[in-house]
């Protein structure tokens with residue numbers, strides 16, 4: 446009999462999962478899984494729980510929560526030589542990663558995806574020696590000033606799936622001097638921010654194959670060079686149209702790894718959460734975790 450460990454955040458998304466849990470367990474049992482649960486107790490607990498699931502040789506881990514919970518579970522699995530297959534039940538406030546995998550928001554339908562058994566190996570980002578991210582890492586320096594973001598700009602930016610959180614901050618950012626090394630390039634100049642993504646969103650909003658670039662071993666690297674407040678709407682428009690690749694304030698490329706050095710204190714954002722200060726080394730781990738995904742995503 447296959448064994449599944451459900452790691453869920455009981456506080457995530459208005460506690461919706463707990464109500465559905467008995468039904469989810471029943472479904473899994475009927476599908477031939479012996480299933481057990483672990484309710485997380487606070488920050489970092491999902492990482493520990495995932496490590497324990499590996500030690501106890503579960504075949505499958507199911508992470509129920511938001512992006513934060515999935516990030517933590519992946520951090521517990523990523524360094525293990527044997528990594529169970531990972532199911533995702535998106536019950537958080539932000540579920541960008543699950544959305545990119547086309548996993549349904551409906552809890553029972555998301556369980557059905559696990560039961561159906563279709564999987565895909567997805568790249569994972571590694572930061573320095575022992576931290577991992579699932580879809581985005583980025584950095585920049587936020588100013589003390591609070592400009593009002595024009596509402597038109599906000600509406601436009603609202604359509605940017607992954608980069609929204611980063612780009613939306615542009616008006617509040619001030620230039621930082623960086624040294625970024627990627628492939629054979631060395632960039633040494635003031636920039637507004639950089640975003641490293643393991644996604645298909647940028648330049649690919651209308652892609653037919655949504656997972657096409659989450660398993661290719663490459664990050665998307667987006668760097669916004671030093672710019673003035675007035676240029677930001679233009680940059681946002683160009684990002685939205687997907688022709689940002691040719692914008693002179695934007696560097697957009699693909700790379701398997703990069704290092705980012707800074708002279709001052711600049712914070713790093715990992716999967717939407719504060720992730721300490723730079724510098725950092727970022728490496729794409731090719732097809733490192735096998736996720737359950739709906740069948741029609743290939």
Ligand SMILES: Nc1ncnc2c1ncn2[C@@H]1O[C@H](COP(=O)(O)OP(=O)(O)OP(=O)(O)O)[C@@H](O)[C@H]1O
Nearest residue numbers: 457458485486487488510511512513514537538539
């Ligand atoms: N029992 C708990 N009580 C409080 N916080 C917890 C608990 N278990 C886990 N957490 C923390 O909650 C963080 C965020 O959770 P998660 O990503 O699942 O939800 P979310 O999408 O951020 O939003 P929300 O919790 O508002 O639905 C996790 O990174 C984890 O550190």
